[in-house]
Amino acid sequence: xxxxxxxxxxxxxxxxxxxxxxxxxxxxxxxxxxxxxxxxxxxxxxxxxxxxxxxxxxxxxxxxxxxxxxxxxxxxxxxxxxxxxxxxxxxxxxxxxxxxxxxxxxxxxxxxxxxxxxxxxxxxxxxxxxxxxxxxxxxxxxxxxxxxxxxxxxxxxxxxxxxxxxxxxxxxxxxxxxxxxxxxxxxxxxxxxxxxxxx
Numbered sequence: 001x002x003x004x005x006x007x008x009x010x011x012x013x014x015x016x017x018x019x020x021x022x023x024x025x026x027x028x029x030x031x032x033x034x035x036x037x038x039x040x041x042x043x044x045x046x047x048x049x050x051x052x053x054x055x056x057x058x059x060x061x062x063x064x065x066x067x068x069x070x071x072x073x074x075x076x077x078x079x080x081x082x083x084x085x086x087x088x089x090x091x092x093x094x095x096x097x098x099x100x101x102x103x104x105x106x107x108x109x110x111x112x113x114x115x116x117x118x119x120x121x122x123x124x125x126x127x128x129x130x131x132x133x134x135x136x137x138x139x140x141x142x143x144x145x146x147x148x149x150x151x152x153x154x155x156x157x158x159x160x161x162x163x164x165x166x167x168x169x170x171x172x173x174x175x176x177x178x179x180x181x182x183x184x185x186x187x188x189x190x191x192x193x194x195x196x197x198x199x
Contacts, residue, residue, distance in 0.1 A: 024054060028080050028095035031105045031188075032061065032195045060198045072195070079104045090173060098178040099143065099168055105191055109166075110151030115142040143168040143176075159190045 024030055025041045033041065037057065044050050059065075061072040080095045083103045087094030094100040148163040149156060156162065164187070167179040178184055 024050060028083065028093075028101060028104045029076060030057070031101055032076075032192045033057070034192045034196070035189070061195050063197055065198075072197075076104060079107065087176070089175060098176045099170070102145070102166060102178065102184065105188060106147065106152075106155060108151070109145035110148045112143060112145045115144075116140075141170045141172065143170055155191070158194045159187045161187075 025033060025038060030041075037053075041050075041053060044053055058070050058073045062070045063072050080100075083095040083097075083100035084093050087097045087100040087103065089097055095104055145166045145168075146163070147155060147165070156164075164183065165180070166184060168176050169179060170176045
């Protein structure tokens with residue numbers, strides 16, 4: 001059984017903001033929905049049905065039903081708070097960004113690196129004026145998150161991998177994009193299925 005990793009201080013898809021208040025399935029909370037749950041959600045017609053679905057969604061993932069609290073739900077909501085704080089882009093909530101969605105689903109990576117660019121040379125002085133090189137105002141960065149046995153052993157066992165990396169292109173103040181989409185989709189499906197404690 002996959003027990004989600006605890007939220008620790010690490011700066012870290014499924015895009016799309018909810019299209020309506022009723023479209024909870026596009027929210028960060030719903031990132032663990034299985035394919036079957038997604039099909040069921042699309043058939044619901046009333047707010048009451050949707051509220052019952054959400055209650056069952058959390059109940060099926062309650063790792064300790066003997067307590068009043070749902071520890072899984074609390075963990076995910078705390079990850080959403082971290083994501084909103086760390087990954088916001090403009091007026092878009094951090095948990096709605098690509099990096100935020102990955103963080104909510106997988107928790108913090110064991111490590112990572114950021115590559116900024118593309119500056120092909122340093123600024124130069126010409127005729128008393130500073131001349132910026134081509135691309136100097138480009139704010140694009142590449143963020144690589146590394147999931148390995150040093151910090152993600154349980155997650156790796158769940159997805160059946162020794163390690164993996166996810167790469168994002170981040171255009172600061174504009175958007176982020178997950179380059180590793182197909183890999184993430186396969187991992188997301190396994191994590192979503194493993195999140196079900198009660199079936």
